[in-house]
Structure formats: C-alpha cells, structure tokens
Amino acid sequence: MLIFRQLFDPTSSTYTYLLGSAGEALLIDPVYEQERRDLALLRELGLRLVATLDTHVHADHVTAAWRLKQRSGSAILLSAAAGAENADRLLRQGDKVSFGGRYLEVRATPGHTNGCLSYVLDDHSMAFTGDALLIRGCGRTDFQQGSAAQLYRSVREQILSLPPACLLYPGHDYRGLTVTSVAEELRYNPRLGGDASEADFSGYMNHLGLPHPKQMAIAVPANLRCGRPEQEQAVPGEPDWAPLELSFGGIWEISPATLAERLSPAAGLQLLDVREPEEFEDALGHLPGARLLPLGELGARIVELDASRPIVTICRSGARSAQATVLLRKAGLERVANLRGGMLRWRAEGLPVEGGRD
Incomplete structure (x- = not known):
C-alpha cells in the first residue's frame, strides 16, 4: 500500500x-x-x-x-x-x-x-x-x-x-x-x-x-550545499533537560522509561498530574512525587508552578496532558513535556506508582 x-x-x-x-x-x-x-x-x-x-x-x-x-x-x-x-x-x-x-x-x-x-x-x-x-x-x-x-x-x-x-x-x-x-x-x-x-x-x-x-x-x-550549514551548529531550540521527541502534532513528549530514570529529586522535575481528584487515587494510582492540578484549574493556577524547573504533564492516556502542555507553553513556560501514553502506558510498562491496584 x-x-x-x-x-x-x-x-x-x-x-x-x-x-x-x-x-x-x-x-x-x-x-x-x-x-x-x-x-x-x-x-x-x-x-x-x-x-x-x-x-x-x-x-x-x-x-x-x-x-x-x-x-x-x-x-x-x-x-x-x-x-x-x-x-x-x-x-x-x-x-x-x-x-x-x-x-x-x-x-x-x-x-x-x-x-x-x-x-x-x-x-x-x-x-x-x-x-x-x-x-x-x-x-x-x-x-x-x-x-x-x-x-x-x-x-x-x-x-x-x-x-x-x-x-x-x-x-x-x-x-x-x-x-x-x-x-x-x-x-x-x-x-x-x-x-x-x-x-x-x-x-x-x-x-x-x-x-x-x-x-x-x-x-x-x-x-547549492544541499542545506549543509557553512559552520556546524546545534539544532535551534532542542530541549536540553531530557531526551524528548516531538510528535507530528507538535507536542514534546517524554517516554515512560526516560522519565522513570529521572524520578529522583535531584533531577528537579515537576510532575503535574492533570486528572480529576478521584482519578488521582483510582486503580491506576499516580507517579511518586506527582502533584495533582486538574486541567480545568490549570489556567488560573499556573502562577503556582516553578518556572525555573522542567514540567512533565500526566493524565490517564496522554490526551488531556497534551493539552496541558499547550496551555503551559502559551503562558511562557518552555521546558514542558507530555508523558507519552499517560498512566495507562506507565502501568503497562510496570513502572512504580503510589496507590493504585493491580
């Protein structure tokens, strides 16, 4: 085909x-x-x-x-x-x-x-x-x-x-x-x-x-050089805080395995779970150290976030959290990525959670 x-x-x-x-x-x-x-x-x-x-x-x-x-x-x-x-x-x-x-x-x-x-x-x-x-x-x-x-x-x-x-x-x-x-x-x-x-x-x-x-x-x-720069240069705007991939939809994403390697406090990441409170405590559980901030409240509470630290947005499947990255970037926060596949993929890969059930 x-x-x-x-x-x-x-x-x-x-x-x-x-x-x-x-x-x-x-x-x-x-x-x-x-x-x-x-x-x-x-x-x-x-x-x-x-x-x-x-x-x-x-x-x-x-x-x-x-x-x-x-x-x-x-x-x-x-x-x-x-x-x-x-x-x-x-x-x-x-x-x-x-x-x-x-x-x-x-x-x-x-x-x-x-x-x-x-x-x-x-x-x-x-x-x-x-x-x-x-x-x-x-x-x-x-x-x-x-x-x-x-x-x-x-x-x-x-x-x-x-x-x-x-x-x-x-x-x-x-x-x-x-x-x-x-x-x-x-x-x-x-x-x-x-x-x-x-x-x-x-x-x-x-x-x-x-x-x-x-x-x-x-x-x-x-x-006439087939696009080769006269001097080798870094790709402009490439994220430097984690290995990310840009989706065709224009969303920067981090894989569950990559995020799992960076869960220690020393990494300085803000884990932002944008689900509703009942979902945060449901069978899927949530990431260790994640902060709950529902998507519907995000616009009014962006000022509560630390603009100097990278943010990873999280939801059930990665859909709502993708929208959260758009809102955060519009507000001027550039170091933002979506957890690819959300909690569903995180759990499917057997990665650590708080709460939740098998």
Missing part, C-alpha cells in the same frame, strides 16, 4: 511530499525549518527515510536534505545539472528512485532553473512538478538560468504528456490550492494550456516584471 502525505510550510508556501511503501519512504522538497515535523511523521508512520529529493535549487527556502541525512542517514538526491555540492546521487532523465518496491521516474524539466526535475510515480497516477508547473501557472523564467522557451517544451513534453487523469502536485501554491491534473492544466492553464504556442508563452513570461524572492540571497547558496 502506498502512503502519501502532502505537507505545507506557511512561511515559504512550499509543499513537501512524503511517499512510503513497505517501511521505506522518500521526502520531496523538505524545508529546513520543518525537519522535526517530518521526522515525527516518519516515526509515527513507522517509515525509514531512504532519501530526500529536491525538485530544484530553491530560491525561497533552504532544503532540509543535509539535516535529515545527519538525523536519519537518508541519501541526498537532486539534479546533476544543479551544480550542487554534498549530494549522494546526481539524477538525470530516465533515472529511477526506489522505495519499498515502488519507484519514482525522473524527468528533466528545465526552464525555471537548469536543474529542475519532475518525479513521476511508477504507475503514472501522480507526478511532482516542483516549480516547472504550478496550479494554473508555472515557475518564473527570469533568473537562475531560466528560459521561457525551454520551460514550455519541458512542461508540454514531460508533464502534460502524462495520462489526463494523472494528478499533479506542485512545489508551491500561494492561494491554498493543493492538487491539479494533466487534463485540468491542458484545458485551463492560462500560460501553457489550450492552444498556447511557445511564442505565446515566451511573450507572457518575458513581461512578468516580478521582484526577486526575498530569501534568494540566503536560500540559493545554502541549497
């Missing part, structure tokens, strides 16, 4: 695509600032990242390819025509990129940049067009070796020649549109569809007069 997810970065309006099969995955156009989100989703879906693929050397965001390689061992793949450093495999027309028994076919679609690639799923049911073809539009052709004539030929020959029902997923969209199809773009794309000729398209593109992307001076040099 194919696993497919379309992810969005609101700052650059970039789409990142996850494709998975048989435990292996690819990421297309990962964004530097979204590395944690992408790794969290891979972990939750039980997928191993095989490779990252960029459709081109982006001018409006920095790729996460290098960071993901350091964290997961994934290979970095992009066009041989891009002229980038640090890639593990340089791709050309007709190459195949395999994952879990499936593959993407590489199609060269230059014109927006020299190194633009589109990736077509093996059964031709979907294609990932980067900035070569957007929904009812296309990438600009006035910088990074752009060529209107070349882009016209690339799109018409390599993308719009696919089956009419093939779904097309762009690298960006600034209006919130998510997907189109070959049939739609052939009929409705005002630049490349219908009876538009190469001369029509070139005339249109050569008179756009658009300003250059704001991040171009930063993004292009960084992407």
Whole structure:
C-alpha cells in the first residue's frame, strides 16, 4: 500500500511530499525549518527515510536534505545539472528512485532553473512538478538560468504528456490550492494550456516584471550545499533537560522509561498530574512525587508552578496532558513535556506508582 502525505510550510508556501511503501519512504522538497515535523511523521508512520529529493535549487527556502541525512542517514538526491555540492546521487532523465518496491521516474524539466526535475510515480497516477508547473501557472523564467522557451517544451513534453487523469502536485501554491491534473492544466492553464504556442508563452513570461524572492540571497547558496550549514551548529531550540521527541502534532513528549530514570529529586522535575481528584487515587494510582492540578484549574493556577524547573504533564492516556502542555507553553513556560501514553502506558510498562491496584 502506498502512503502519501502532502505537507505545507506557511512561511515559504512550499509543499513537501512524503511517499512510503513497505517501511521505506522518500521526502520531496523538505524545508529546513520543518525537519522535526517530518521526522515525527516518519516515526509515527513507522517509515525509514531512504532519501530526500529536491525538485530544484530553491530560491525561497533552504532544503532540509543535509539535516535529515545527519538525523536519519537518508541519501541526498537532486539534479546533476544543479551544480550542487554534498549530494549522494546526481539524477538525470530516465533515472529511477526506489522505495519499498515502488519507484519514482525522473524527468528533466528545465526552464525555471537548469536543474529542475519532475518525479513521476511508477504507475503514472501522480507526478511532482516542483516549480516547472504550478496550479494554473508555472515557475518564473527570469533568473537562475531560466528560459521561457525551454520551460514550455519541458512542461508540454514531460508533464502534460502524462495520462489526463494523472494528478499533479506542485512545489508551491500561494492561494491554498493543493492538487491539479494533466487534463485540468491542458484545458485551463492560462500560460501553457489550450492552444498556447511557445511564442505565446515566451511573450507572457518575458513581461512578468516580478521582484526577486526575498530569501534568494540566503536560500540559493545554502541549497547549492544541499542545506549543509557553512559552520556546524546545534539544532535551534532542542530541549536540553531530557531526551524528548516531538510528535507530528507538535507536542514534546517524554517516554515512560526516560522519565522513570529521572524520578529522583535531584533531577528537579515537576510532575503535574492533570486528572480529576478521584482519578488521582483510582486503580491506576499516580507517579511518586506527582502533584495533582486538574486541567480545568490549570489556567488560573499556573502562577503556582516553578518556572525555573522542567514540567512533565500526566493524565490517564496522554490526551488531556497534551493539552496541558499547550496551555503551559502559551503562558511562557518552555521546558514542558507530555508523558507519552499517560498512566495507562506507565502501568503497562510496570513502572512504580503510589496507590493504585493491580
């Protein structure tokens, strides 16, 4: 079964695509600032990242390819025509990129940049067009070796020649549109569809007069290094008080085993149980040293907490305590984590409790 997810970065309006099969995955156009989100989703879906693929050397965001390689061992793949450093495999027309028994076919679609690639799923049911073809539009052709004539030929020959029902997923969209199809773009794309000729398209593109992307001076040099920093640096904002994992939902979590190792007073943790009083004393019991502060009272009593000490929130299953972490962070308390799985998982792993019954 194919696993497919379309992810969005609101700052650059970039789409990142996850494709998975048989435990292996690819990421297309990962964004530097979204590395944690992408790794969290891979972990939750039980997928191993095989490779990252960029459709081109982006001018409006920095790729996460290098960071993901350091964290997961994934290979970095992009066009041989891009002229980038640090890639593990340089791709050309007709190459195949395999994952879990499936593959993407590489199609060269230059014109927006020299190194633009589109990736077509093996059964031709979907294609990932980067900035070569957007929904009812296309990438600009006035910088990074752009060529209107070349882009016209690339799109018409390599993308719009696919089956009419093939779904097309762009690298960006600034209006919130998510997907189109070959049939739609052939009929409705005002630049490349219908009876538009190469001369029509070139005339249109050569008179756009658009300003250059704001991040171009930063993004292009960084992407020519595949996102590798000029100087090695720590991941910003990484929690330093315990090994935590960020969930795809954006919640920092601590595992029961990790928390159990840090239950001594010397660790300085505040254990905040947000269940109701009767639950605190019921069959599940509670963690040694935990403080009861029901979720409904938390907002009014945050001032009672010690802002200098990390907080672990706890409930029956981890749902209410996840909401508690959101409330605490909104109140300015940054060193907060949710006990993954709550008391149910804590008890299932045979960890110590006060009260409770077998």
